Amino acid sequence: PEGSSSFAYEAEVSKMLDIVINSLYTNKDIFLRELISNASDALDKIRFLSVTKPELLGETKELEIKVDYDPDNKTLTVRDTGIGMTMDEMVKNLGTVARSGTTNFIKALSESEKNNVNMIGMFGVGFYSTFLVADRVTVASKSNEDDTQHVWESVNGESNFHVGPDPRGNTLGRGTEITLHLKEDADQYLSPYKLKELIRHYSEFVTHPVSLRQIKTVKVPKEEDEFNEDDEPKKDEGDDFEVTEEKVKEKEPEMEEVTTYEYEQINTDPAIWARDKDVITDEEYQEFWQVVSKGDGGQKAEDWTHFTAEGNINFKSILYVPSELPYALQQGQLDQMVNGLRLYVRKVLISDEFDLMPRYLSFVKGVVDSDDLPLNVNRETLQESKIVKIIKKKLVRKAIELIRKMATAPMPEEDEPTEAEIDAEGNSIIPEDKPKKIHPYISWYKKFGLSLKMGCIDDSANRDKLQKLLRFKTSKTDGENDYVSLQEYVDRMKDWQKEIYVFPGESMKALKESSFMDAFIERDVEVIYFTDAIDEYYLGNVREFSGHKFRDITKEGVKFSDEDENVAKRRAKVYAEKFKPLTKYLKKLYGSDVSRVSISKRLGRAPAIVSASEWGNSANMDRIMRAQAW
Ligand code: ADP
Ligand code: MG
Numbered sequence: 317p318e319g320s321s322s323f324a325y326e327a328e329v330s331k332m333l334d335i336v337i338n339s340l341y342t343n344k345d346i347f348l349r350e351l352i353s354n355a356s357d358a359l360d361k362i363r364f365l366s367v368t369k370p371e372l373l374g375e376t377k378e379l380e381i382k383v384d385y386d387p388d389n390k391t392l393t394v395r396d397t398g399i400g401m402t403m404d405e406m407v408k409n410l411g412t413v414a415r416s417g418t419t420n421f422i423k424a425l426s427e428s429e430k431n432n433v434n435m436i437g438m439f440g441v442g443f444y445s446t447f448l449v450a451d452r453v454t455v456a457s458k459s460n461e462d463d464t465q466h467v468w469e470s471v472n473g474e475s476n477f478h479v480g481p482d483p484r485g486n487t488l489g490r491g492t493e494i495t496l497h498l499k500e501d502a503d504q505y506l507s508p509y510k511l512k513e514l515i516r517h518y519s520e521f522v523t524h525p526v527s528l529r530q531i532k533t534v535k536v537p538k539e540e541d542e543f544n545e546d547d548e549p550k551k552d553e554g555d556d557f558e559v560t561e562e563k564v565k566e567k568e569p570e571m572e573e574v575t576t577y578e579y580e581q582i583n584t585d586p587a588i589w590a591r592d593k594d595v596i597t598d599e600e601y602q603e604f605w606q607v608v609s610k611g612d613g614g615q616k617a618e619d620w621t622h623f624t625a626e627g628n629i630n631f632k633s634i635l636y637v638p639s640e641l642p643y644a645l646q647q648g649q650l651d652q653m654v655n656g657l658r659l660y661v662r663k664v665l666i667s668d669e670f671d672l673m674p675r676y677l678s679f680v681k682g683v684v685d686s687d688d689l690p691l692n693v694n695r696e697t698l699q700e701s702k703i704v705k706i707i708k709k710k711l712v713r714k715a716i717e718l719i720r721k722m723a724t725a726p727m728p729e730e731d732e733p734t735e736a737e738i739d740a741e742g743n744s745i746i747p748e749d750k751p752k753k754i755h756p757y758i759s760w761y762k763k764f765g766l767s768l769k770m771g772c773i774d775d776s777a778n779r780d781k782l783q784k785l786l787r788f789k790t791s792k793t794d795g796e797n798d799y800v801s802l803q804e805y806v807d808r809m810k811d812w813q814k815e816i817y818v819f820p821g822e823s824m825k826a827l828k829e830s831s832f833m834d835a836f837i838e839r840d841v842e843v844i845y846f847t848d849a850i851d852e853y854y855l856g857n858v859r860e861f862s863g864h865k866f867r868d869i870t871k872e873g874v875k876f877s878d879e880d881e882n883v884a885k886r887r888a889k890v891y892a893e894k895f896k897p898l899t900k901y902l903k904k905l906y907g908s909d910v911s912r913v914s915i916s917k918r919l920g921r922a923p924a925i926v927s928a929s930e931w932g933n934s935a936n937m938d939r940i941m942r943a944q945a946w
Contacts (some may be wrong), residue, residue, distance in 0.1 A: 320480020350442030358398025397491040400459035450496035525580040537569035538564035613638025631686035660685040676771035730767025812877035815867040820846040884917035
């Protein structure tokens, strides 16, 4: 437009736009989800500000989203009465600043084989999905902070965009209007049925009304003309037959087609958490999961809990546990993990990333709505408030309880034998090596166990509960998916056994074959294998489970039954004397590299073993620390 300036997209944005434009495998529908979610964010912002300053709403009091389609001009428009953008904000938000999300998005896309941009929203670059369906995108916006309404415009495939004052003047009271000039092959987004279906799907949980302007052609009687007025004398019904017939003919009015427009609100009851849980289907919960997870953490939630907390502080909440590791956790970028739940106060969104979960539960997503929180304080003050602290505590307990429920769920039944698995006599001929069903918790634990161990280290208040959720491989587990809990381990300890034997090391194979295991195998004593790097920290910080100390078997101090110990002691005494020349010689040979050389009470196959002192680092810890270059 006239008087507008041209800006170049930053290189990263340009690169990403190329990917979006050329992505063949994408479900293009998602552009609408991104536009509605941006509009909803903008509305949340103004609603939040207006709670303390109602005058900010000015003339534009309705907070809503409206979608229009125009088949003649092949345009689709999404309009909101949200916070709007100034010219500077448009330049910044829609093109020049390569936000950190862009880089991650490009990286994630190049890692997946197909250019599936479905996760675009997750990286904070959802707006650009409009170029999946549009040749040209126009954004008009009016902010309270700017007297002039501005337009941003960009043509698909060009490396520039334009921003300038809107030649139409201030047509929007406040808010943003995004117009997509649809591509040739995007005609489907001009169909009211398609649009209605998409809007219903993507706005179901948006807490602002979303309406679609429907074009309707209706037949209405043509305006009466003067001619009819002259017919007045015929009003008299007492006239003859002929006249009556004429009258009937006249009464059938001439019709004409008129186009009318009417907005129909598509989303009706958005606050799912406020509804009675008995009437909410699993599908609805899963759809809401998509909203709160923004696609990060798997297509499906693993499980959820929906509850109302009552007492001094009342709130409603739905907490979800994801089925897949969120992107940042997969990448090991803990600091990048968006840690937060959606917090509402009386259905006003305070933040969609409100810190209500400790670091180790950052994968838990969901919503909290409380009537007891003040609306008129800023986020930081709220974060520090006593009420929020109490809510946090309760949420953590609920999240742990949810995981406990997952862990203790009954094993799913094996599938009925298939036809091929039954012989002619009707006997099952299932092959021995057919893989058995895995408990869903084990599949989940393999991904999230690390976080739970972190919890045992960080959260001493909930440590006992968290430890019960851990699962380990031991010298007695069998195969890839056989794990035991600490409680199971304790239940099958030897009568004399007081401590939990653990063996930290790099790989299962190395541990299994190690000479350290000989004494335990000989005595049929179970040993837990600690092969995660975090296990050493867990061991160092947690130290025991339900009164039983962890004992690192690579260190000194392992004791078996009294009987066993007595025999060993007596034998050691004899041997100590007998082998004195050897131990003396070895001590001299190794000098200060070893702290002492002694007769072992627990060697099997190996003639000698190097072990760590009870209070020093284990060899494994040394290895980990070397790897981390401490
Ligand atoms: P995200 O929504 O994750 O921030 P997007 O690419 O979807 O990323 O949007 C980029 C930015 O553009 C938003 O953060 C917001 O500042 C601005 N924006 C987009 N749409 C609107 C809108 N309808 N009203 C106000 N600002 C908007
Ligand atoms: Mg967005």
